[in-house]
Amino acid sequence: MDRSLWWRCGIVILAVCMSMAVWQPSPAHAARKKILKIAAKEPDTLDPHSSTIGQTQAIVRFLYRGLTRFAIKDGKVTTAEVEPDLAESWTVSDDGTVWTFKLRKGVQFHHNFGEMTAEDVKFSFERQLHHAKGTRFAENLSPIREITVLDPLTVQITLKEFDPVFPLRMVGYQQGYIVSKKAVEQYGDNYAWNPVGTGPFYFDRHTPREKVILKANSQYYFGRPQIDEIEWFDVPEDATKLIGLEKGTFDLIYPEIVTADMVAQVEKMGAVLDKRGPGGQERIYINMTQPPFDDIRVRQAFMHAIDRQAIKDTLYPGALATLADSPLPPGYFGHLAVEMPEYDPDLAKKLLAQAGHPDGLTIDNYFISKSFFYPKVAVLVQEQLKKVGINVNVQLVEHATYHENIRKNLNPFVLYGGTRLTDADVWFGLFFDSSQIPDPATGNKGTNFAHYKGIDDLIAQGRREHDQSKRAALYHEAQRRIMRDAVCLPLTDVPSIWARNPKRVSTPFNPDYGEFALHYSYNYPEMLKILD
Amino acid sequence: MQQWRAVGDERLLQYVVRRLFVTIPMLLGTMSLVFFAMHVLPGDPCMAMLGDQATGQALNDCTHQLGLDRPLLVQYGDYLWQSLHFNFGYSLLNRYPVTTYILQMLPYTLVLVLASTVVAIGIGLPTGMLSAVQRRNPLIDYTARVIALLGLSMPVFWFGILLLIVFSLHWDLFPLIGGGDLSTVVEMIGSGEVFVYPGDFLAAVFDVLHHLALPALALGFTLAATVSRVARSTMLEVLNQDYIRTARAKGLRERAIVYKHALRNVMIPLLTIIGLFVALAMTGTVLTETVFTRPGLGKMLVDAIEARDYPLAQGAITVFTMIIVTVNLIVDVLYAAFDPRVAYK
Numbered sequence: 095m096d097r098s099l100w101w102r103c104g105i106v107i108l109a110v111c112m113s114m115a116v117w118q119p120s121p122a123h124a125a126r127k128k129i130l131k132i133a134a135k136e137p138d139t140l141d142p143h144s145s146t147i148g149q150t151q152a153i154v155r156f157l158y159r160g161l162t163r164f165a166i167k168d169g170k171v172t173t174a175e176v177e178p179d180l181a182e183s184w185t186v187s188d189d190g191t192v193w194t195f196k197l198r199k200g201v202q203f204h205h206n207f208g209e210m211t212a213e214d215v216k217f218s219f220e221r222q223l224h225h226a227k228g229t230r231f232a233e234n235l236s237p238i239r240e241i242t243v244l245d246p247l248t249v250q251i252t253l254k255e256f257d258p259v260f261p262l263r264m265v266g267y268q269q270g271y272i273v274s275k276k277a278v279e280q281y282g283d284n285y286a287w288n289p290v291g292t293g294p295f296y297f298d299r300h301t302p303r304e305k306v307i308l309k310a311n312s313q314y315y316f317g318r319p320q321i322d323e324i325e326w327f328d329v330p331e332d333a334t335k336l337i338g339l340e341k342g343t344f345d346l347i348y349p350e351i352v353t354a355d356m357v358a359q360v361e362k363m364g365a366v367l368d369k370r371g372p373g374g375q376e377r378i379y380i381n382m383t384q385p386p387f388d389d390i391r392v393r394q395a396f397m398h399a400i401d402r403q404a405i406k407d408t409l410y411p412g413a414l415a416t417l418a419d420s421p422l423p424p425g426y427f428g429h430l431a432v433e434m435p436e437y438d439p440d441l442a443k444k445l446l447a448q449a450g451h452p453d454g455l456t457i458d459n460y461f462i463s464k465s466f467f468y469p470k471v472a473v474l475v476q477e478q479l480k481k482v483g484i485n486v487n488v489q490l491v492e493h494a495t496y497h498e499n500i501r502k503n504l505n506p507f508v509l510y511g512g513t514r515l516t517d518a519d520v521w522f523g524l525f526f527d528s529s530q531i532p533d534p535a536t537g538n539k540g541t542n543f544a545h546y547k548g549i550d551d552l553i554a555q556g557r558r559e560h561d562q563s564k565r566a567a568l569y570h571e572a573q574r575r576i577m578r579d580a581v582c583l584p585l586t587d588v589p590s591i592w593a594r595n596p597k598r599v600s601t602p603f604n605p606d607y608g609e610f611a612l613h614y615s616y617n618y619p620e621m622l623k624i625l626d
Numbered sequence: 627m628q629q630w631r632a633v634g635d636e637r638l639l640q641y642v643v644r645r646l647f648v649t650i651p652m653l654l655g656t657m658s659l660v661f662f663a664m665h666v667l668p669g670d671p672c673m674a675m676l677g678d679q680a681t682g683q684a685l686n687d688c689t690h691q692l693g694l695d696r697p698l699l700v701q702y703g704d705y706l707w708q709s710l711h712f713n714f715g716y717s718l719l720n721r722y723p724v725t726t727y728i729l730q731m732l733p734y735t736l737v738l739v740l741a742s743t744v745v746a747i748g749i750g751l752p753t754g755m756l757s758a759v760q761r762r763n764p765l766i767d768y769t770a771r772v773i774a775l776l777g778l779s780m781p782v783f784w785f786g787i788l789l790l791i792v793f794s795l796h797w798d799l800f801p802l803i804g805g806g807d808l809s810t811v812v813e814m815i816g817s818g819e820v821f822v823y824p825g826d827f828l829a830a831v832f833d834v835l836h837h838l839a840l841p842a843l844a845l846g847f848t849l850a851a852t853v854s855r856v857a858r859s860t861m862l863e864v865l866n867q868d869y870i871r872t873a874r875a876k877g878l879r880e881r882a883i884v885y886k887h888a889l890r891n892v893m894i895p896l897l898t899i900i901g902l903f904v905a906l907a908m909t910g911t912v913l914t915e916t917v918f919t920r921p922g923l924g925k926m927l928v929d930a931i932e933a934r935d936y937p938l939a940q941g942a943i944t945v946f947t948m949i950i951v952t953v954n955l956i957v958d959v960l961y962a963a964f965d966p967r968v969a970y971k
Contacts, residue, residue: 133803138675139721146679225687228721230676233683286721302722302730303921304804329803329919333787337795343802374678494669494934497680512678524681532682540682 127322128624130599133335134348136328137306140289140297142271143221144228151268152348152615153326156308157204158273158291160266161195161215164610164617169602171609171617173372173425173516176261180210180272180292190256190560195264197247202313203274204289204296210272212249216241217275219251227283231269234515256558258565259517267515267612294319294620303328319620332356336593339365345598345624348615351467352591354411360593368601370617371610372425373589374511375418376467378475379525379543379582384506386455393580395445396507397435399482404437405474406586409467413606414591418584421526421576425610428518428556428569432577434584442482454483461489461505463496471509471585501532501539508543511588513612518569522553526576544581590614600625638959645958649951656947657709660940661702664931670694671718671934692718705940715937719930724941728923732945733812734805735923738845738914739907741838745846746853746903750774753850754857755892758865759884770854777851782910786844786917793840803919806830806837841918845910849903853896860895864888893964901957905950 137150142158145151161181164173178184181195201210219241222229237257242250253260264270277290289297294316295308308324327344329335335347336356340363349356352367360367378400386392406417416424419431446454462472469490476486491499500508514520524530528547530540549572556572559565576582590611594601600623601616603609611617672688673680689695693704708715714724722730757770794802810830814820820827864870865888873883911924923942930938 138719146676227691230684233681283716302727327803331916334919338802341795341802492669492932494674497673498669538682539685
């Protein structure tokens with residue numbers, strides 16, 4: 095090859111590189127369509143009954159709806175009350191065990207799967223009750239005894255006994271979503287990526303590890319959304335999400351962890367944080383059956399040794415979280431602010447000495463997940479406990495291992511997060527009922543990590559109580575008892591937070607807790623609007 | 627001569643077939659090792675899938691549905707039997723059939739590895755050779771060596787973010803995320819539409835290259851350092867050989883000496899490095915795919931292991947093994963092309 099040929103080749107390569115660099119996709123297409131670009135992690139499925147993962151629960155809300163929905167009251171979305179959605183109305187028998195739902199007429203499933211009928215409702219709940227492969231929420235529907243189709247638009251659900259939480263169970267969230275029977279039967283195992291719901295958006299396509307595309311459902315019964323298309327990008331790294339938000343690649347981002355640095359960056363670029371309650375409560379359960387914590391004075395000492403305010407201020411400065419005021423988070427039916435233990439290291443030392451540990455104590459092999467908020471909180475707790483003589487030797491493990499270990503009772507105190515259906519009955523039933531005490535010997539993998547048996551009677555009474563105010567009173571008493579017995583230390587209530595480019599997208603709800611939602615996302619994504 | 631070549635070809639073929647046979651027990655060993663290693667790891671897939679929302683009943687349901695409550699040996703037997711029928715099951719992480727999913731991810735990783743290899747050789751080989759040939763010119767030698775050192779010192783995730791900030795955020799020249807329209811490229815090649823719609827095909831290729839440029843540069847540059855250092859030291863060694871001195875004594879031009887006599891000999895150790903390098907690049911794709919938010923096998927494998935997604939992790943590691951075995955086989959075959967002294971028995 096002679097020299098001039100080398101030069102020519104070089105120039106061609108350079109030209110290709112330059113044109114590659116300056117080439118951008120035509121903006122005309124994007125301008126014509128109203129496309130909402132979201133950066134979050136990739137959902138693991140689009141079958142709403144099959145996943146507990148945050149991003150999946152967030153995206154399925156765009157595709158599916160339930161018989162009821164969380165009510166909008168005074169311009170705010172609440173999680174305490176419900177209103178009709180796919181069910182137009184309902185009646186309930188005097189004893190509260192027979193619920194008859196009249197379905198909205200003419201609701202169409204996506205992709206021409208026909209009109210939604212009572213058969214679809216029956217199928218949606220029964221597939222979970224029968225533990226169909228991959229389904230996860232049978233427990234949330236366990237009060238149901240029988241489902242009967244009275245006519246194509248009327249379905250009757252008979253309960254085993256009165257269930258005060260039943261209307262919440264029917265809300266469009268997890269077990270409450272209605273899927274197309276025909277589609278699930280047709281696609282079988284492949285339904286996960288061939289979802290068919292009745293929501294404001296329908297599934298268009300998925301490029302694995304890149305994006306999911308949803309399109310506006312023009313047949314949506316509350317009216318077609320203003321947004322034509324949703325592009326849900328798989329972006330695992332928060333740093334990339336932030337760069338994308340600044341650059342305009344994304345309009346909304348769903349951060350993994352919101353830190354003070356991130357807030358500063360978001361504010362600097364002119365974006366806003368949409369905070370939704372109730373979010374997740376970060377709290378510590380103390381196993382009251384394991385020495386040395388079987389002595390209430392040690393548990394009290396533990397609680398007085400922890401500076402909750404410092405943890406909140408360090409990890410969630412400003413309005414990024416609120417200091418927890420109860421072992422039941424706000425936004426849950428029955429919540430009551432109760433007295434929390436004061437930070438008092440001297441008192442903690444004194445209590446430890448009284449309990450026979452004047453020189454402190456050591457906890458070896460304390461396992462903590464290396465994911466999410468766990469290691470950050472654990473390190474702060476470790477430092478604070480050290481000041482009163484409680485030395486904790488922390489071992490970082492993967493998230494799955496952490497969950498396995500805490501169910502084997504390997505940790506004398508357990509840090510935990512997460513949300514549940516927003517009623518004290520559900521929360522207490524899972525975290526404080528004696529039937530949920532984890533026990534490797536019996537295979538019980540429950541989540542009563544405190545091994546507490548002190549409010550079983552109140553939970554049982556609450557389930558029988560028809561009067562809501564009396565039911566609330568029972569749960570208030572439960573919260574007082576939990577704190578009295580020093581088995582749970584609530585730390586922070588952390589909202590679900592997304593960052594939004596307000597010049598591109600608007601929401602009708604106040605960014606500061608204008609919405610309460612369990613979906614880790616906007617409760618009503620159809621109300622989001624792209625601004626011109 | 628013709629006869630000699632035919633004998634050589636036959637031996638080469640026998641060698642390749644023999645190597646392929648050796649691959650079978652190797653794959654079986656890898657699959658078994660991965661199976662048991664994954665099951666020995668603490669933390670089961672149901673815990674990983676359900677996370678903070680895991681209730682006792684949901685965990686029991688999940689364990690039963692996935693067949694994880696069966697004895698380990700029964701699970702192993704089932705796995706081998708299903709694999710024999712090319713049924714690798716469904717991914718627990720994303721509910722796709724494992725084979726379909728891996729086949730979708732594979733092209734992204736292959737083009738990244740290929741492109742970064744080209745970048746690594748394109749940068750590493752000339753700088754290494756230049757540095758060796760011009761070793762008495764400190765300006766060139768030191769510049770080339772500093773470039774190599776930079777490549778060695780800069781981790782791919784750091785260099786990648788730097789490239790993103792400069793070329794994507796500030797100058798807006800390259801896309802921030804994604805792997806480009808590779809699926810269209812693969813589909814058009816597969817269906818033959820490439821000849822029907824060449825314009826669309828070129829646009830898709832262009833899109834892929836546009837998305838590939840920064841990741842390939844990030845990964846390739848960090849690996850170019852190794853190539854450059856090996857090329858430099860080998861070239862220095864070769865340049866001191868007797869036959870080079872003889873060539874110089876014959877009065878050959880320096881260019882001819884370097885390109886015709888020295889380069890071919892430099893290629894032999896370099897080929898070994900490139901063979902290893904593909905394995906390195908495959909692992910490097912994990913970080914590159916993460917930083918550039920590209921689809922691909924590397925990040926997928928790490929996620930699968932973290933999520934204890936047994937079927938997907940087992941499938942992906944099998945594919946990784948096959949790629950590395952194939953590349954090493956190609957490298958072994960190429961030795962003969964560069965070095966006539968190599969014979970296959």
